[in-house]
Amino acid sequence: KSIESLFEQRQDHFLIPAEIVANVQETNHLDHAFLVLTKIKYSKIPVLDNEQHFKGLLSLSMIAETMLGMNGIDPSTLPRHQVREIMQTDVPTIELPYDIEEILHLLVDQPFLVVVDKDQIFTGIVTRREIMKGFNYTAHE
Amino acid sequence: KSIESLFEQRQDHFLIPAEIVANVQETNHLDHAFLVLTKIKYSKIPVLDNEQHFKGLLSLSMIAETMLGMNGIDPSTLPRHQVREIMQTDVPTIELPYDIEEILHLLVDQPFLVVVDKDQIFTGIVTRREIMKGFNYTAHE
Ligand SMILES: Nc1ncnc2c1ncn2[C@@H]1O[C@@H]2COP(=O)(O)O[C@H]3[C@@H](O)[C@H](n4cnc5c(N)ncnc54)O[C@@H]3COP(=O)(O)O[C@H]2[C@H]1O
Numbered sequence: 500k501s502i503e504s505l506f507e508q509r510q511d512h513f514l515i516p517a518e519i520v521a522n523v524q525e526t527n528h529l530d531h532a533f534l535v536l537t538k539i540k541y542s543k544i545p546v547l548d549n550e551q552h553f554k555g556l557l558s559l560s561m562i563a564e565t566m567l568g569m570n571g572i573d574p575s576t577l578p579r580h581q582v583r584e585i586m587q588t589d590v591p592t593i594e595l596p597y598d599i600e601e602i603l604h605l606l607v608d609q610p611f612l613v614v615v616d617k618d619q620i621f622t623g624i625v626t627r628r629e630i631m632k633g634f635n636y637t638a639h640e
Numbered sequence: 641k642s643i644e645s646l647f648e649q650r651q652d653h654f655l656i657p658a659e660i661v662a663n664v665q666e667t668n669h670l671d672h673a674f675l676v677l678t679k680i681k682y683s684k685i686p687v688l689d690n691e692q693h694f695k696g697l698l699s700l701s702m703i704a705e706t707m708l709g710m711n712g713i714d715p716s717t718l719p720r721h722q723v724r725e726i727m728q729t730d731v732p733t734i735e736l737p738y739d740i741e742e743i744l745h746l747l748v749d750q751p752f753l754v755v756v757d758k759d760q761i762f763t764g765i766v767t768r769r770e771i772m773k774g775f776n777y778t779a780h781e
Pocket residue numbers: 515519520521522540541542543544545610611626627628629683748749750751
């Protein structure tokens with residue numbers, strides 16, 4: 500079980516804290532969200548409410564899908580709709596303290612994991628990149 | 641060095657072959673590429689030429705960036721520009737046979753690696769997901 504134990508030593512380094520995770524509000528309109536996602540270039544980001552609760556995930560393709568219709572690529576509907584209408588809500592979340600086996604298992608299908616506290620307040624994310632760095636450390640032992 | 645050796649046993653399973661990797665042509669126009677990326681939902685895909693050579697990578701945010709201007713979100717310029725004008729070209733590529741240490745190192749910063757042959761013909765991709773599956777296998781030993 501040496502992989503797990505090596506990770507346990509580095510646990511506190513995996514979390515990217517909420518303060519530096521780009522996000523949008525569930526009540527933002529889609530034109531605003533389009534601008535944010537285009538500028539920051541992250542492919543998928545958390546959606547929060549006005550009390551920092553985690554609500555879902557949003558990507559540019561979810562917004563772009565609403566622009567496809569009878570009139571080609573049409574952005575005119577974006578100001579009339581909110582993030583919460585189209586965001587992805589079936590999202591696994593984890594809480595501290597980590598269960599490294601659960602993290603490794605979930606990161607097979609998720610590029611990042613959303614960390615919340617017991618009240619669903621958004622705490623941060625754990626990314627595949629942080630785990631991959633850990634493997635490079637382990638592999639060089 | 642047991643991590644490397646466990647991976648070497650599974651080498652042939654990592655490659656996602658070119659035939660099932662979504663891609664666009666460098667001469668496609670951006671409105672077409674916008675549709676493709678919106679529909680397939682992969683966040684970044686390879687760009688090829690008409691002889692299957694790897695040319696670069698394209699994401700929806702690269703296209704969306706061209707739509708931001710004086711007139712809000714404007715799709716009217718998309719039919720007049722080609723993928724090759726905006727694609728990302730500083731992309732690391734690897735060749736078979738794999739060097740697993742190189743793969744683990746590059747996958748820290750790349751969600752997937754582009755595999756080409758010696759003539760730059762696109763062969764497939766190696767994804768973080770395939771490596772994460774390998775780790776789960778290893779961790780359960
Ligand atoms: N500005 C940047 N600086 C340096 N490297 C960058 C970067 N943007 C992307 N990358 C690299 O590309 C990978 C995929 O990014 P993506 O945005 O598709 O997918 C990201 C994104 O959806 C989310 N994410 C990561 N950091 C974030 C942040 N600070 N705010 C919001 N979302 C974040 O987690 C996913 C996985 O991230 P991970 O770090 O494992 O993997 C990242 C990282 O290795």
